[in-house]
Amino acid sequence: AQSVTQLDSHVSVSEGTPVLLRCNYSSSYSPSLFWYVQHPNKGLQLLLKYTSAATLVKGINGFEAEFKKSETSFHLTKPSAHMSDAAEYFCVVSDLFFGNEKLTFGTGTRLTIIP
Amino acid sequence: DVKVTQSSRYLVKRTGEKVFLECVQDMDHENMFWYRQDPGLGLRLIYFSYDVKMKEKGDIPEGYSVSREKKERFSLILESASTNQTSMYLCASSSRRRGDEKLFFGSGTQLSVL
Numbered sequence: 001a002q003s004v005t006q007l008d009s010h011v012s013v014s015e016g017t018p019v020l021l022r023c024n025y026s027s028s029y030s031p032s033l034f035w036y037v038q039h040p041n042k043g044l045q046l047l048l049k050y051t052s053a054a055t056l057v058k059g060i061n062g063f064e065a066e067f068k069k070s071e072t073s074f075h076l077t078k079p080s081a082h083m084s085d086a087a088e089y090f091c092v093v094s095d096l097f098f099g100n101e102k103l104t105f106g107t108g109t110r111l112t113i114i115p
Numbered sequence: 116d117v118k119v120t121q122s123s124r125y126l127v128k129r130t131g132e133k134v135f136l137e138c139v140q141d142m143d144h145e146n147m148f149w150y151r152q153d154p155g156l157g158l159r160l161i162y163f164s165y166d167v168k169m170k171e172k173g174d175i176p177e178g179y180s181v182s183r184e185k186k187e188r189f190s191l192i193l194e195s196a197s198t199n200q201t202s203m204y205l206c207a208s209s210s211r212r213r214g215d216e217k218l219f220f221g222s223g224t225q226l227s228v229l
Contacts, residue, residue, distance in 0.1 A: 009155065034216075043119075043220040044205070090157060103218065105150075107157035 001026040002095040006106035014114045019063075019078040021109045023091035025047070026072060032094040033074045034103070035065055039087045047089070050074065086113045118142070121206050121221040128228050134193040136224050145211040147189035148218070149173075149181065152203040164209065165191055185209030194229045 007022040025031060035047040048059025055067040061084075065076045074091060091106040122137035140147065146165055150173075160173030162181040164205045170181050178200060189208075193200055199213040203225050207218040 006157075034217075043222045044207075044218070045220075046217050049217070102160070102163065103148075104160075105158040107155060 001106050002031065002093050003046050004091050004093045004104055004106040006089075006091050008109050009107065010110045010112070012112040012114055013081045015083055019075050019076070019081045019085065019111065021089050021091075021111065022077040023074045023076065023106060024072050025074060025091070025093045027053075027093055027095060029095065033067060034092040034094070035059065035063070035074075035076050036090045036092060036105075037087050038090065038108075043088070047076070058062075081113050083113050083115065086111055119206055119208055119219050119221040121204075121224050123224050124222065126224055126226045128193075128196050128226065130197060130228060132196050132228075134196050134226065134228075136191040136193075136204055136206075136226070138189045138191070138208075138221055139187055140189075140206075140208040140219070141187065142188070142208060142210075142219065144208035144219070145186070146202045146209045147183065148207045148209075149179075149189065149191045150207065151175070152205055152223070158205065159165075161191065198228050200226065201228045202226060 004025045033050045036044045037047045038044045048057045050057045050067045058064045063078045088108045088110050089107050092103050094103050120128050121139045128134050148163045149161045152158050159175050161179050164170050164183045167186050180192045203223050206221040209218050
């Protein structure tokens, strides 16, 4: 069975400062991991994904995440926050189900940007 | 542009009513999913389907059923709506191709059961 834990339900940072959203996972297999973003009143959008290639993954809008197997972590970072980054972020782990992918979502981290 | 369309953005129903939530995708995706999203709980998988006429229970299937008669359409059915089914419902689809697991989401249906 797989699971994902987002360690913070809410993170606030000032504009221009670094962003860190934390995620830990458990999986029976070599996992695929994702970050999705949901802006207010909009659908979810894929930010980035890790699928056993490079451990440092770059996504859209300047975000990146590092897969650390020894720590079972997949934290999302950005060097400098922008007001448009205010949204809810979901860490997701995938597992195989009859040869197909089944995704498990974390409970989400709401990111607030302080002007 | 790829699209997952959910038939209603807002829906208000009464306890005991039968409710249909419709989802259509135009990407010829094999996989389709229904999630519900609640504050503090993230997205929870209700049902999913990997092919026409196939369905599998997700993590919280109780009180729901689904129908997939055509590849592009995946319907969620609440047989007898209850107040604890008030939630945001999200439909998603994805390709079955390995390495292409990206989910495409609809904009959601906010269901209120009174």
